[in-house]
Amino acid sequence: MDFLKQLGMLLRMNLLGLLQRLGLACTTVIGVTCAVGVLVSMLAMSVGARRAAMGNVRPDRASVLNVDAVEPGRSNMPKDQAELIANLPGIRRNSRGQPIAVPEVAVYVQARRKDSGNAVGFPMIGAGAGLTDYAPELHLTAGRMFRPGLPEIIASNYCAHRYQNFSVGNEQLIGGGEWLVVGNFDLGHTTGSCFVYADANSVLSAFRRSSYNEVNVMLQSPAAFDELVNAIKSNPQLPVRVEHEAELAEATEQQVNGLLNFVSYFVAAVLAVAATIGAANSLYALVDSRRRQHATLLAIGFTGAPIIASTLSEAILLAIPGALIGAGLAWLFFNGLSSSLLEFSFHLAVTPYLAALGIGWALGMGVISGLLPAVRAARVPVTVALRTK
Amino acid sequence: MKFLPLLWYGIWRKPIRTTLIFLQVCVAFALFGVLQGMKTGMDRAIANTPADVLYVGPAVYGEPPLPMADLSRLQSVPGVKAVSFNQGILAFYQKPTQVVYVLGIEPTDLMRTLLPEELIAQPEAFAALRKTRTGILITADIGRKYGWHVGDKVPLTSSTLQTNGSATWTFDIVGMVTFNNRDHGVYVFANYSYIDEARALNKGTVGHFFAVASDPKQAAAVSDAIDHAFANSASPTHTESFRESAQEDLRSLGDLNFAIRSILSAVLVALVFSTATMMMQAVRERTPELAVLKTLGFDSRTVFLLIATESILICIAASLAGLALAWITFPFAAKYIAGLSMPMVIMVFGILGAVLVALISVSLPGLRAARLNIVDALAEEQ
Numbered sequence: 001m002d003f004l005k006q007l008g009m010l011l012r013m014n015l016l017g018l019l020q021r022l023g024l025a026c027t028t029v030i031g032v033t034c035a036v037g038v039l040v041s042m043l044a045m046s047v048g049a050r051r052a053a054m055g056n057v058r059p060d061r062a063s064v065l066n067v068d069a070v071e072p073g074r075s076n077m078p079k080d081q082a083e084l085i086a087n088l089p090g091i092r093r094n095s096r097g098q099p100i101a102v103p104e105v106a107v108y109v110q111a112r113r114k115d116s117g118n119a120v121g122f123p124m125i126g127a128g129a130g131l132t133d134y135a136p137e138l139h140l141t142a143g144r145m146f147r148p149g150l151p152e153i154i155a156s157n158y159c160a161h162r163y164q165n166f167s168v169g170n171e172q173l174i175g176g177g178e179w180l181v182v183g184n185f186d187l188g189h190t191t192g193s194c195f196v197y198a199d200a201n202s203v204l205s206a207f208r209r210s211s212y213n214e215v216n217v218m219l220q221s222p223a224a225f226d227e228l229v230n231a232i233k234s235n236p237q238l239p240v241r242v243e244h245e246a247e248l249a250e251a252t253e254q255q256v257n258g259l260l261n262f263v264s265y266f267v268a269a270v271l272a273v274a275a276t277i278g279a280a281n282s283l284y285a286l287v288d289s290r291r292r293q294h295a296t297l298l299a300i301g302f303t304g305a306p307i308i309a310s311t312l313s314e315a316i317l318l319a320i321p322g323a324l325i326g327a328g329l330a331w332l333f334f335n336g337l338s339s340s341l342l343e344f345s346f347h348l349a350v351t352p353y354l355a356a357l358g359i360g361w362a363l364g365m366g367v368i369s370g371l372l373p374a375v376r377a378a379r380v381p382v383t384v385a386l387r388t389k
Numbered sequence: 390m391k392f393l394p395l396l397w398y399g400i401w402r403k404p405i406r407t408t409l410i411f412l413q414v415c416v417a418f419a420l421f422g423v424l425q426g427m428k429t430g431m432d433r434a435i436a437n438t439p440a441d442v443l444y445v446g447p448a449v450y451g452e453p454p455l456p457m458a459d460l461s462r463l464q465s466v467p468g469v470k471a472v473s474f475n476q477g478i479l480a481f482y483q484k485p486t487q488v489v490y491v492l493g494i495e496p497t498d499l500m501r502t503l504l505p506e507e508l509i510a511q512p513e514a515f516a517a518l519r520k521t522r523t524g525i526l527i528t529a530d531i532g533r534k535y536g537w538h539v540g541d542k543v544p545l546t547s548s549t550l551q552t553n554g555s556a557t558w559t560f561d562i563v564g565m566v567t568f569n570n571r572d573h574g575v576y577v578f579a580n581y582s583y584i585d586e587a588r589a590l591n592k593g594t595v596g597h598f599f600a601v602a603s604d605p606k607q608a609a610a611v612s613d614a615i616d617h618a619f620a621n622s623a624s625p626t627h628t629e630s631f632r633e634s635a636q637e638d639l640r641s642l643g644d645l646n647f648a649i650r651s652i653l654s655a656v657l658v659a660l661v662f663s664t665a666t667m668m669m670q671a672v673r674e675r676t677p678e679l680a681v682l683k684t685l686g687f688d689s690r691t692v693f694l695l696i697a698t699e700s701i702l703i704c705i706a707a708s709l710a711g712l713a714l715a716w717i718t719f720p721f722a723a724k725y726i727a728g729l730s731m732p733m734v735i736m737v738f739g740i741l742g743a744v745l746v747a748l749i750s751v752s753l754p755g756l757r758a759a760r761l762n763i764v765d766a767l768a769e770e771q
Contacts, residue, residue, distance in 0.1 A: 035659075271655075274656070
């Protein structure tokens with residue numbers, strides 16, 4: 001009880017005293033603001049990139065790949081296998097009673113940027129019948145769907161905005177042939193990258209291929225995944241495996257976010273160290289300016305523990321506003337801002353989770369910066385401090 | 390000179406405070422060094438990429454390799470001065486995690502000097518490779534990693550099989566090369582003729598060609614001319630200049646540059662504020678001492694200079710330590726970002742920055758010290 005009472009009194013005294021030492025208090029606040037602000041803003045890029053990459057993921061969609069393919073691009077799916085897969089149990093059927101199983105083949109081809117004229121790669125996806133059933137989030141904003149068997153493509157609006165010749169009516173030279181752009185589309189949350197769809201058979205013949213990469217299926221329900229897996233296991237004609245859409249999206253997302261997360265945490269950690277040192281320095285100065293006070297308190301019977309606790313609490317109390325301001329500024333300036341990395345653009349997102357993370361970091365900075373000054377405050381040699389100035 | 394002891398005393402008056410200021414400035418400048426090093430590394434990589442070397446690959450990623458027979462046709466495309474090529478085979482040494490990427494090349498002087506900023510190879514090494522059909526040139530990195538030396542015979546396992554069905558390729562190490570990009574540490578050079586003759590599949594093909602344009606300014610036009618020439622052949626090509634693809638790589642990092650600049654500004658603001666507050670605190674605590682100095686006849690200017698020099702010394706020392714720290718971390722950071730470097734100009738900027746930080750933060754406390762009224766200051770002590 002005594003401890004709490006002493007702590008309360010000390011805290012009140014310290015905080016009132018702070019008003020006379022505003023500069024020192026601000027050092028901690030500004031340092032923490034910078035560190036937390038940078039951490040939250042940079043992680044807002046990762047969160048935004050993740051949202052764009054994972055936003056369309058549905059638990060009732062899955063992809064069937066070759067059993068030993070390390071990634072969808074290296075998977076090989078012969079036409080006869082694709083047909084067998086479409087008739088497996090667990091796959092949803094559309095209004096006309098056909099299974100929603102869309103074979104896909106992807107090729108990487110080049111376009112030119114509008115601004116620099118430089119070449120950039122983009123995936124051209126040849127999709128079989130049922131694409132609109134499989135991807136209801138595909139929303140045509142101009143033109144119409146491609147027709148089977150013809151050299152026609154629909155391009156995402158990102159292509160149309162950033163790259164040359166992707167508006168409806170344009171022609172593209174791809175794989176040695178002319179392709180007519182017949183539509184532009186948005187695909188749910190994935191609005192930040194360029195890719196085009198065409199008919200699977202048109203792509204297979206233009207690129208002299210005989211097999212697809214994968215078959216994308218819409219499941220009857222997320223739980224039907226196991227049913228499909230079991231059906232595949234019991235069929236020796238199918239050397240294939242099934243992956244949830246989420247797992248494949250996760251792998252793609254890691255490419256962008258691996259770099260972003262590394263840079264974010266590295267820079268934020270360095271800033272946190274600098275801010276902690278600055279805060280410790282100003283706390284030392286504060287503690288030093290209170291030597292006489294502390295000595296007096298110790299002389300009249302206060303113990304060291306409440307002094308240590310009060311200094312630590314003070315450090316934490318100074319760090320928290322810094323965290324709030326930092327996270328607030330990050331939200332104010334960067335939330336919703338569009339950004340791009342590795343030919344992939346997305347909107348920054350400052351989430352409550354990031355704000356909480358920032359406050360967590362600030363608490364850490366507060367405690368670490370307060371430790372040594374707190375011990376020093378409690379260790380004032382009473383007689384010396386009282387005798388000298 | 391005679392003020393040196395005074396300066397020294399001032400700096401070490403509160404050792405903990407000085408150490409902490411030193412550390413804070415040091416950390417901030419280490420970050421400056423790493424971020425700027427990253428940026429200059431990337432800029433320099435682009436500037437050093439030859440504009441006249443074109444990379445000719447299959448039009449579609451993952452398509453079959455290009456026929457060697459295209460070489461003469463490529464040479465006849467107007468604007469093409471010379472052509473070389475390479476064919477990589479992916480292999481491993483002893484276990485699959487120890488990857489070695491064997492590049493089959495033609496050991497000519499053209500190949501040796503194709504990318505002078507990227508590849509450093511002595512003529513003797515290439516001559517040795519020409520003499521030994523099964524020879525390879527290795528990097529010091531890979532030599533250290535696997536304990537390889539010139540003269541050793543090394544068996545590599547690859548999924549590219551030989552005509553006799555064997556997956557084991559045995560090479561003789563005949564010399565060393567250096568790649569500036571540490572990412573390329575797992576590359577070794579071998580004779581294309583040996584690899585092509587020994588492999589079971591894809592004989593007579595190459596992974597890609599290198600075409601040198603006679604006029605670097607015409608590189609884009611020559612690229613298009615090459616792709617056009619092969620557009621309707623059995624193996625359509627995609628050509629781009631090394632410079633162009635380096636620019637694209639940099640551009641793909643997008644807003645990182647903006648982020649670097651914003652971060653550095655944030656750091657600078659926080660740092661200046663922090664050091665300024667600490668200096669203010671120091672001057673406040675030293676008011677009686679400064680008053681004594683003035684009583685002894687030091688004029689305001691000298692007192693100001695004394696305080697300013699103290700902080701400049703601390704900041705410069707700390708910034709040098711920080712830049713050195715950044716420089717030490719480069720080899721580790723190179724794993725994530727290639728080509729980090731710290732040119733002289735960054736050092737100079739760093740030191741100027743340190744002086745600037747010191748001057749801004751000392752201006753207010755310094756003025757306060759200089760304007761000190763002796764009588765008031767001495768009276769404050771009572």
